[in-house]
Every structure is written in C-alpha cells, then in structure tokens.
Amino acid sequence: xxxxxxxxxxxxxxxxxxxxxxxxxxxxxxxxxxxxxxxxxxxxxxxxxxxxxxxxxxxxxxxxxxxxxxxxxxxxxxxxxxxxxxxxxxxxxxxxxxxxxxxxxxxxxxxxxxxxxxxxxxxxxxxxxxxxxxxxxxxxxxxxxxxxxxxxxxxxxxxxxxxxxxxxxxxxxxxxxxxxxxxxxxxxxxxxxxxxxxxxxxxxxxxxxxxxxxxxxxxxxxxxxxxxxxxxxxxxxxxxxxxxxxxxxxxxxxxxxxxxxxxxxxxxx
Amino acid sequence: xxxxxxxxxxxxxxxxxxxxxxxxxxxxxxxxxxxxxxxxxxxxxxxxxxxxxxxxxxxxxxxxxxxxxxxxxxxxxxxxxxxxxxxxxxxxxxxxxxxxxxxxxxxxxxxxxxxxxxxxxxxxxxxxxxxxxxxxxxxxxxxxxxxxxxxxxxxxxxxxxxxxxxxxxxxxxxxxxxxxxxxxxxxxxxxxxxxxxxxxxxxxxxxxxxxxxxxxxxxxxxxxxxxxxxxxxxxxxxxxxxxxxxxxxxxxxxxxxxxxxxxxxxxxx
Numbered sequence: 001x002x003x004x005x006x007x008x009x010x011x012x013x014x015x016x017x018x019x020x021x022x023x024x025x026x027x028x029x030x031x032x033x034x035x036x037x038x039x040x041x042x043x044x045x046x047x048x049x050x051x052x053x054x055x056x057x058x059x060x061x062x063x064x065x066x067x068x069x070x071x072x073x074x075x076x077x078x079x080x081x082x083x084x085x086x087x088x089x090x091x092x093x094x095x096x097x098x099x100x101x102x103x104x105x106x107x108x109x110x111x112x113x114x115x116x117x118x119x120x121x122x123x124x125x126x127x128x129x130x131x132x133x134x135x136x137x138x139x140x141x142x143x144x145x146x147x148x149x150x151x152x153x154x155x156x157x158x159x160x161x162x163x164x165x166x167x168x169x170x171x172x173x174x175x176x177x178x179x180x181x182x183x184x185x186x187x188x189x190x191x192x193x194x195x196x197x198x199x200x201x202x203x204x205x206x207x208x209x210x211x212x213x214x215x216x217x218x219x220x221x222x223x224x225x226x227x228x229x230x231x232x233x234x235x236x237x238x239x240x241x242x243x244x245x246x247x248x249x250x251x252x253x254x255x256x257x258x259x260x261x262x263x264x265x266x267x268x269x
Numbered sequence: 270x271x272x273x274x275x276x277x278x279x280x281x282x283x284x285x286x287x288x289x290x291x292x293x294x295x296x297x298x299x300x301x302x303x304x305x306x307x308x309x310x311x312x313x314x315x316x317x318x319x320x321x322x323x324x325x326x327x328x329x330x331x332x333x334x335x336x337x338x339x340x341x342x343x344x345x346x347x348x349x350x351x352x353x354x355x356x357x358x359x360x361x362x363x364x365x366x367x368x369x370x371x372x373x374x375x376x377x378x379x380x381x382x383x384x385x386x387x388x389x390x391x392x393x394x395x396x397x398x399x400x401x402x403x404x405x406x407x408x409x410x411x412x413x414x415x416x417x418x419x420x421x422x423x424x425x426x427x428x429x430x431x432x433x434x435x436x437x438x439x440x441x442x443x444x445x446x447x448x449x450x451x452x453x454x455x456x457x458x459x460x461x462x463x464x465x466x467x468x469x470x471x472x473x474x475x476x477x478x479x480x481x482x483x484x485x486x487x488x489x490x491x492x493x494x495x496x497x498x499x500x501x502x503x504x505x506x507x508x509x510x511x512x513x514x515x516x517x518x519x520x521x522x523x524x525x526x527x528x529x530x531x532x533x534x535x536x537x538x
Contacts, residue, residue, distance in 0.1 A: 124399075125399060126399050126400075127399075128399040128402070129398055129399065130394060130395050130396075130397040130398065130434070131395075133397070133434060133438075134433055134434050137425065137432070137434050137438075138431060138432060141425075141432060155445060155446045155447075156406065156410075156446055162407060163406070163407060163410060165399070165402060165403050165406050165442070165446055166446075168445060168446070169402075169406075169442035169443070169445055169446040170442060172441045172442055172444075172445040173434070173438035173439060173441055173442040174438070175441075176424060176437060176438050176441040177424045177425055177434055177435075177437070177438040178424075179424070
C-alpha cells in the first residue's frame with residue numbers, strides 16, 4: 001500500500017494534464033478514466049477541490065468546457081488564478097494592464113484598468129505576439145516601481161498537438177527585461193494552496209495534491225505540508241522522476257490509478 | 270582630464286544607440302555629432318573597430334545602412350555575432366534551427382540546417398511570434414541535450430519610436446521553459462571582445478569601449494580588462510549611473526563629447 005494514501009480526507013486535483021489535455025477544435029479531450037475517477041472520489045465521501053493554474057478562460061467558461069467533456073464539476077469547487085488576481089488587485093488598489101487570453105478578459109470586466117499601475121500576465125497563448133509582449137514591457141518600464149503579477153509560472157503544458165509555452169516563460173522574459181521579480185498568483189504560491197484547503201476545512205496533512213507539474217503542483221503543495229502525487233499524463237516527462245530538488249510522494253500512471261490506490265487505502269483504514 | 274582617456278590606442282565602438290537609433294521607415298537616424306565623431310577618430314590615428322550585437326541583418330546589409338546614414342565604415346571593421354555564430358556552428362558541427370530576423374538569414378545560407386541539433390536565436394523582432402518561439406521551444410525539448418545559442422543577451426534597445434525587447438528576454442524565456450543555460454555569442458562574452466582586440470593588435474589596457482548598454486558594453490569590456498565609457502544616448506537611463514554591480518570608467522553625454530575628451534587627452538600626452 002502506498003504511504004501517501006494513508007489518512008487522506010481531501011483531494012486537490014490539478015486539471016489540465018490530469019483530467020484532460022487541452023487543444024484542438026473541441027478545446028481538448030478527457031484523459032481516459034479521469035471522468036469516472038472524479039465521480040469515484042465524490043462517491044467515496046472524500047472532500048474534493050480543483051486547483052488549476054488555467055488562465056486561458058474565465059472560471060465559468062472553463063467549468064462549462066469540463067462539463068461538456070463529461071466531468072461533474074461546479075464553479076464553486078475551482079480555485080483558479082483569475083479570480084485570485086482580481087481580488088488581489090482590488091485589495092491593493094491596483095489597475096492592471098492585461099496581457100491575457102481574450103477569453104479571460106471578462107474576469108476583469110469590473111476592474112478599473114485606467115492609467116495602469118501594474119501588469120497582469122496570464123497564459124495568453126497567441127496573444128503573446130512580439131507587439132503585445134513589447135507593449136507590456138514598455139508599460140512596466142514607464143512605472144516608477146514596476147509591478148508584474150503573473151497568473152502562475154508554469155514552463156509549458158501539453159495540448160493535444162504538442163507541448164506549449166506557458167505564462168512562466170513570458171514572465172521570465174519580462175522579469176529579465178525590466179530587472180524585476182514578478183508576484184505569482186496561483187500554484188506554486190502557498191497562499192493559493194492554503195485558500196483551497198481553507199475552503200474544504202482541512203489541514204495540509206489531511207490532503208493530497210494530484211498533478212502533472214513537478215514544480216508547481218508537487219513542489220508547491222509539499223512546501224505547504226501537503227503530500228503530492230505526480231501522474232504520468234499531461235506534461236509529464238520521465239526526467240521528472242529524477243529531479244534534483246523535488247521528489248513526489250508517489251508516481252502513478254494516471255488519475256484513475258491514483259484513485260484506485262487512494263480508495264483501497266481508505267477501505268483498509 | 271578624464272582618467273579613462275589616458276594611454277588609449279584603440280577604440281571599440283558600440284553601434285546602435287551610440288552611432289544611431291534604429292527604427293522607422295529609413296531604418297533609423299544618426300545621433301547628432303556621431304558621423305563627425307567617427308571621422309575624427311579615424312583622423313587621429315587611433316585604431317578603430319565597431320563591436321555590435323546587432324543581429325537584425327547580415328553584416329553586409331548592416332554596414333550599407335550605416336554608410337547610407339553617412340558613416341565611414343567597412344564590413345571588415347565590424348565584429349558582429351552573426352559571423353561569430355556561423356564560425357562556432359562550423360567548428361562544432363552544429364546544425365541550427367534559426368529563430369532570427371529575416372534579414373539575418375542570408376548569413377547562414379551556406380550553413381547545414383537539416384535535422385537541427387541546436388537552436389540559434391537573434392534579435393528576431395516581429396518574428397518573435399508565439400508560434401515561432403513555441404516552435405523553437407519544441408525543437409529544443411526534443412533534443413537529448415538541448416543547445417541554445419543566443420546572439421547577445423541584451424534586455425532592450427531603443428528604436429526611434431521607443432524601447433524594444435531584445436533577444437535576451439526571449440533567451441531567458443527559452444532557458445526557463447527548457448531548464449537550460451544558453452551560450453551567448455556577442456557581447457558580453459569575453460571571446461567576442463578579445464577577438465575584436467586581436468584584430469586590432471592591441472592589449473585590453475590600451476583600448477576603450479564606448480557603449481550605451483551598461484551590462485553588455487561596459488560590464489562586458491571591463492571583465493576583459495578594457496576600460497569602458499557609458500554614453501547618455503540610446504537605451505541609457507539615469508538609473509544606469511547607480512547600478513549595484515557595474516560602474517563605468519566614465520559617463521559622457523554622447524559620442525561626440527567622448528571623442529572630444531579622448532582627443533584632447535591624446536593631444537596632451
């Protein structure tokens with residue numbers, strides 16, 4: 001029996017690369033077994049929360065896509081960087097220049113964007129044109145004290161037609177060009193994991209994070225005292241099992257198998 | 270009298286931001302006084318070499334542009350990263366995937382680019398689309414041991430209509446996404462400065478570098494034992510005079526004034 005599965009009361013699930021692979025005309029495809037795996041977690045009485053860095057769409061839009069794929073999921077169960085950033089901007093009186101995906105823009109409809117005093121970047125994909133990235137750079141360099149807020153810091157993610165550069169790469173480009181350090185909203189920020197736990201009312205040692213991103217999912221969760229399992233789907237690469245800094249509490253072929261282990265452990269407790 | 274001007278036998282001139290500002294329909298405009306300043310260096314008997322990180326065009330094309338602006342300059346006097354990279358690729362049997370400006374492509378006409386085993390990035394400007402940067406990323410990640418060669422590592426440069434992101438920002442994006450370190454050809458690489466000195470037949474302590482980039486021109490030259498003066502043109506920003514790591518040997522308003530100081534020092538020796 002896997003040690004990581006003992007005493008778990010709550011599951012934090014990464015979404016892209018664990019539940020589905022994005023891309024293509026349909027916006028992606030469910031990973032085999034994952035739809036049933038989510039249902040089985042629900043049926044088991046374990047608490048469940050989706051903890052995603054997806055910033056290509058509003059949370060509402062994102063949830064509807066997953067429902068179309070067949071997942072049982074509601075907006076209130078999703079911790080995502082868009083809403084977290086919106087709250088941060090409001091709390092600190094920041095007015096963003098946005099370099100994000102068109103589909104994320106409605107998340108900031110009610111946010112004051114006049115006379116920007118910060119830049120917010122998300123996974124803008126095709127919107128990461130030279131012109132747009134350069135514009136964000138110029139806005140930052142015109143500030144007395146540039147503030148860059150990044151929705152996650154992922155290196156890349158997997159779409160149905162291959163690996164794609166994620167927001168982290170462009171965050172690094174702007175950090176270097178402006179000689180600044182970005183503030184990250186989303187995984188691996190401890191605040192992000194802790195707010196997901198608070199919403200479930202559990203302690204770090206009672207939860208398990210399941211993800212395909214060694215640094216952001218596994219390393220991020222572990223830094224909060226949450227155990228974390230890497231699935232061999234999505235952006236997983238074999239070298240992830242021999243990383244110098246981060247070692248997962250478990251490595252499992254996919255979400256369905258992780259849930260098998262989790263539920264058999266629960267049954268034997 | 271300025272201490273940096275003493276005992277100078279050879280001048281290394283950065284080009285963009287010192288001789289001219291690039292951009293606009295004419296490809297840029299000479300900085301006032303700089304055409305005469307170059308002529309006066311020539312007339313003084315000082316050795317002269319142009320040491321540029323410009324990688325938006327072949328050396329030939331670049332020199333013809335400067336001649337059009339009125340500068341006396343020949344291709345043999347220019348140390349540029351394109352030809353240096355071409356030599357490096359040949360010496361090491363590397364076949365590049367190129368992410369460069371269209372106008373630099375002819376520099377690599379005779380280079381074998383089949384089945385790439387490295388990626389070369391230059392100042393690709395508008396060619397830094399999400400699609401192109403992502404493609405370079407995928408090529409790198411498909412290599413067993415990814416090799417990224419960057420033509421310079423500048424943060425930004427000045428065009429007539431504002432500051433523009435330079436190759437260094439995209440180098441950092443790819444370094445981060447692939448978890449690798451790029452090899453830099455061009456300033457501030459010591460090899461690059463030393464080959465320029467060798468072509469003039471002078472020692473580091475006999476030369477002066479004049480540039481507008483504190484890190485790449487000033488820091489780079491100083492790391493080779495070459496004195497270096499920052500001009501307050503091009504990408505210069507007042508904060509450059511209070512940098513925690515790099516202090517220029519002199520700060521001068523523009524090239525014309527730097528040459529005034531240099532030649533009056535020479536006259537008084």
